[in-house]
Amino acid sequence: MNTPRHFITVTTLVFLFVLLAGCYGADDANPISVDAPHTAPQDVQFNPIATPKAALATMRVPPSERTPVQQAFADSALRAGSYAGAATRHLIKEAARRGQSWQVVDTQVRRMLGRFRRETAYGAEQSASLSMLGLLLLGGELAPERQEAIAFYTQLLLDNESPAADVLLRSLRSLKGYWSDGAVAQAAARTVQHTEVWFSREAEAGSKAETVLREQPNREELLDARARRLLAVREAVKALKALSR
Amino acid sequence: MKRVSNGIVLCVSLVVLTAFTPARPTATYGWDRPSVSNNRVASEAGTAAVCLPAASNSGAEPGTRTRLPYCHCSWSQGSCSTWVHQFAQEWEMHINCGGNTYEYQGSGEWGGLCRPGWECPSGSGHNSHNSGNVPHL
Helix, strand or coil: HHHHHHHHHHHHHHHHHHHHHHHHHHHCCCCCCCCCCCCCEEEEEEEEECCCCHHHHHHCHHHCCHHHHHHHHHHHHHHHHHHHCCCCHHHHHHHHCCCCHHHHHHHHHHHHCCCCHHHHHHHHHHHHHHHHHHHHHHHCCCCHHHHHHHHHHHHHHHHHCCCHHHHHHHHHHHCCCCCCHHHHHHHHHHHHHHHHHHHHHHHHHHHHHHHHCCCCCHHHHHHHHHHHHHHHHHHHHHHHHHHCC | HHHHHHHHHHHHHHHHHHHHHCCCCCCCCCCCCCCCCCEEEEECCCCCCEEECCCCCCCCCCCCCCCEEEEEEEEEEEEEEEEEEEEEEEEEEEEEEEEEEEEEEEECCCCCCCEEEEECCCCCCCCEEECCCCCCC
């Protein structure tokens, strides 16, 4: 009778062993691969982000002259912008992978944006809006529900004085019939104005940014991405001027 | 005797079980088991970047949660402030000079930001900072 008992005991322990091994293995199954490829950055994208009037007084103070409170504000704004853009793109990719609708991402992104501190959210709102419009909303079938979402992110860009004229041009064209002709024309005029303000600072700010960029390991891609995007922005301004009349 | 025999079998089995159970990986996923002080922001330049855990994600704004882990580095140079975030599969860089912000994004890895030995640019020495330790990837 000893043999069956031993058999049961050993079988039970082997079962436990397999179970434990399986659990440890399952722990590695992270939905996001953290073992990023050791390759040089590719497909570099550039977005021009505006600092709206309310935050300009702080952000224009050189970092070396900022008070700790001003520095914390600047850090928070830049960090939020960086985080929100990446988080939005991640949500879009995950939704595509899982076969979820754009409405799911839209809900999540709006909820995320609602959690940022209002005064430092301008970068986050622009980054997330540009990702939502450029990667998800523009180009699809223009049902009223989608137009509502396009209008929401377009309004965020307008409120934050965004100079992303190329994306805004596509958005405003998509909103014809949803917004009145007057509202579209007014938004186009505001975008032209915001873009001109951004470019008026570009002579000074752009050259300083280039100094930083030239010290980065992927400087050629960074400079090239910026040049390409600003060319597209300038082209879009021409079309927006016509739309604003 | 039967009890003794059963006890011996049980002990031997437990020893075998302990010896051959695969060890829980500790070094592969530096993101979710970071070294100490991973959330600390150091004030000095030249320290290594940090990989923040997905769970706490302290670099994000309060109340926001995501499974995106990252390393980050920020520094100032002249009148420009720069942030670089390394996420799992992409990076983001924000440079603010005056009123204009330049947002860059790309896939892959930002030049070794999360690798041991990488140092934040020291810039002009003002407000250059970085965080904590780098877990081994």
